[in-house]
Amino acid sequence: MHDLKTATDRLDDLTRELLDALFDSTDEPAASAAPDAKTTAEIDEMRVKAEQSDLTAPIINLFSRLKQLKSDMNISPEALGLFKSDLTLLAEKHRMIDEHEVTAGGRLQRALPIVSDAGERIRDYLKRKDQEAPSGIEIQEELRENARRIKRALRMTDDQWNSYQGQIGNCIDTIETLSKIISLPAGVIAEIGRVTQNYRMRLTPYYASLIRPGRTNDPVLLQSVPTAEMVDNVGVEIPPVAADHSPARLIDQFYPRVVTIKVTNMCAMYCTHCLRIAHIGKKDRIYKDDAYEEALSYIRGNPLIRDVLITGGDAFVLPNKIIKKLLESLDEIEHLKMKRLGTRIPVTSPMRVDNELLDILQASNEKKPVRVVTQINTAQEITPVSADAFKRISGRVAAVLNQAVLLKGINDSRVKMWKLCETIQENYVRPYYIFNCSYRNPQFSHFRVPVEVGRDIVESMYGNISGDAIPRYIATAGGKIPLHRSNVQGRDNGDIILKKPWNDETVKYPDADPEQYANQRFSFARE
Ligand SMILES: *Cc1c(COP(=O)(O)O)cnc(C)c1O
Ligand code: SF4
Numbered sequence: 001m002h003d004l005k006t007a008t009d010r011l012d013d014l015t016r017e018l019l020d021a022l023f024d025s026t027d028e029p030a031a032s033a034a035p036d037a038k039t040t041a042e043i044d045e046m047r048v049k050a051e052q053s054d055l056t057a058p059i060i061n062l063f064s065r066l067k068q069l070k071s072d073m074n075i076s077p078e079a080l081g082l083f084k085s086d087l088t089l090l091a092e093k094h095r096m097i098d099e100h101e102v103t104a105g106g107r108l109q110r111a112l113p114i115v116s117d118a119g120e121r122i123r124d125y126l127k128r129k130d131q132e133a134p135s136g137i138e139i140q141e142e143l144r145e146n147a148r149r150i151k152r153a154l155r156m157t158d159d160q161w162n163s164y165q166g167q168i169g170n171c172i173d174t175i176e177t178l179s180k181i182i183s184l185p186a187g188v189i190a191e192i193g194r195v196t197q198n199y200r201m202r203l204t205p206y207y208a209s210l211i212r213p214g215r216t217n218d219p220v221l222l223q224s225v226p227t228a229e230m231v232d233n234v235g236v237e238i239p240p241v242a243a244d245h246s247p248a249r250l251i252d253q254f255y256p257r258v259v260t261i262k263v264t265n266m267c268a269m270y271c272t273h274c275l276r277i278a279h280i281g282k283k284d285r286i287y288k289d290d291a292y293e294e295a296l297s298y299i300r301g302n303p304l305i306r307d308v309l310i311t312g313g314d315a316f317v318l319p320n321k322i323i324k325k326l327l328e329s330l331d332e333i334e335h336l337k338m339k340r341l342g343t344r345i346p347v348t349s350p351m352r353v354d355n356e357l358l359d360i361l362q363a364s365n366e367k368k369p370v371r372v373v374t375q376i377n378t379a380q381e382i383t384p385v386s387a388d389a390f391k392r393i394s395g396r397v398a399a400v401l402n403q404a405v406l407l408k409g410i411n412d413s414r415v416k417m418w419k420l421c422e423t424i425q426e427n428y429v430r431p432y433y434i435f436n437c438s439y440r441n442p443q444f445s446h447f448r449v450p451v452e453v454g455r456d457i458v459e460s461m462y463g464n465i466s467g468d469a470i471p472r473y474i475a476t477a478g479g480k481i482p483l484h485r486s487n488v489q490g491r492d493n494g495d496i497i498l499k500k501p502w503n504d505e506t507v508k509y510p511d512a513d514p515e516q517y518a519n520q521r522f523s524f525a526r527e
């Protein structure tokens with residue numbers, strides 16, 4: 001045992017405070033209540049453990065229980081045979097065992113309450129997340145039953161279901177087929193008929209199986225089946241980005257060093273909120289080699305360009321051999337350092353992700369980094385099948401990133417967005433961007449969410465979910481512009497006042513000294 005004087009001298013303020021609370025440091029201590037035999041035996045046992053073990057937990061457990069007996073029942077440690085000297089020695093023992101010399105008082109009075117308060121902040125989320133925003137993995141039985149029903153209705157074989165050709169060959173692109181697989185009121189069917197005269201609808205049977213029947217606000221249904229709002233929200237359509245941002249065939253360019261090549265106008269499924277709707281157009285088109293060649297030669301001729309986004313439409317719609325050729329051509333360009341492929345296919349038709357494609361991605365990644373950028377808007381879109389596709393892709397490329405679109409009724413709540421970000425992170429996909437739904441297309445105005453609402457959602461993630469699961473919140477307006485709220489509240493002389501986004505507490509953060517910063521020399525350079 002340590003000697004009592006040293007132990008007493010070493011007590012920190014928090015442990016002293018804890019002992020004072022246990023031993024009533026007032027002049028006239030209140031008489032202690034008498035403990036029953038069971039409590040006395042319990043404390044005796046805890047004390048033996050605390051004194052004999054080489055661990056910190058038995059000491060903390062003893063202090064914690066004593067604190068509780070004191071505050072709830074006014075039973076003092078003395079009444080249980082423990083004196084201030086005993087506890088002082090145990091506190092010192094705790095400090096000596098702990099690698100970081102954390103004291104019993106620090107742990108019990110400060111750290112544990114902070115952790116417990118933090119736990120409160122996510123309690124509501126934990127209670128609601130699986131009900132309000134179930135992942136496709138959590139409801140896989142229900143989705144599998146949907147798949148069986150749709151397969152029967154479309155008379156698809158298992159082989160057709162499990163192949164990309166079969167998915168596209170049996171896609172749902174008319175109201176007649178749609179009515180076979182989901183029951184919607186007659187009025188709604190008529191409206192969809194009206195909308196699809198102007199906008200195309202195409203669901204893969206797989207994606208349709210993610211729709212939960214009987215829910216008119218199902219987030220997968222809303223993303224894939226156009227509603228009357230699309231034609232009713234008439235307004236002035238702003239010309240597509242390409243109109244003033246396309247310096248060469250298939251190329252869009254906002255930035256000096258990053259360009260996109262729109263390699264196809266096709267997608268496996270057409271989203272009801274598609275930012276690229278103007279480019280997608282009304283029917284599938286196959287581009288000529290000439291078009292790709294002109295795009296590539298623009299990149300070859302521009303030594304500033306270091307990052308290329310192969311997008312569409314959906315890059316994975318292209319046959320493997322075209323993807324291979326494009327990547328190989330790009331890898332040969334010396335100034336080009338990295339590639340991205342934009343695709344939603346792992347979500348809309350994961351069966352497309354075959355081993356040949358994975359080998360192509362890996363071979364290119366070994367030359368220069370390949371990142372796959374996808375779009376997942378709800379946890380419901382992560383099923384065992386899409387999760388497996390993402391896992392397989394992530395093993396072959398530098399990163400798989402998600403760009404979600406913030407959409408009313410689909411993912412515009414804390415619970416839904418936190419759940420999305422956590423679910424994709426658990427499945428090898430990193431949240432990258434959350435886009436505020438674009439103003440350019442009046443046909444989507446019913447999906448738009450005010451920026452302040454989006455800020456609340458994104459800001460609420462800080463301190464509550466892993467930092468690398470928090471995406472950047474972006475407005476697209478001739479480039480991607482961050483919409484985050486500032487947590488810098490102001491200045492107080494040399495300090496910056498910062499707000500913690502998770503509890504609104506403000507802290508003073510001493511800034512670097514500008515004078516010291518202006519002095520360019522480190523000691524190595526002193527004369
Ligand atoms: C989205 C986009 C990019 C890439 O932007 P990052 O912020 O690098 O992800 C580049 N060019 C165009 C035209 C784009 O639309
Ligand atoms: S996958 Fe992308 S490009 Fe294709 S329809 Fe959806 S949002 Fe538009």
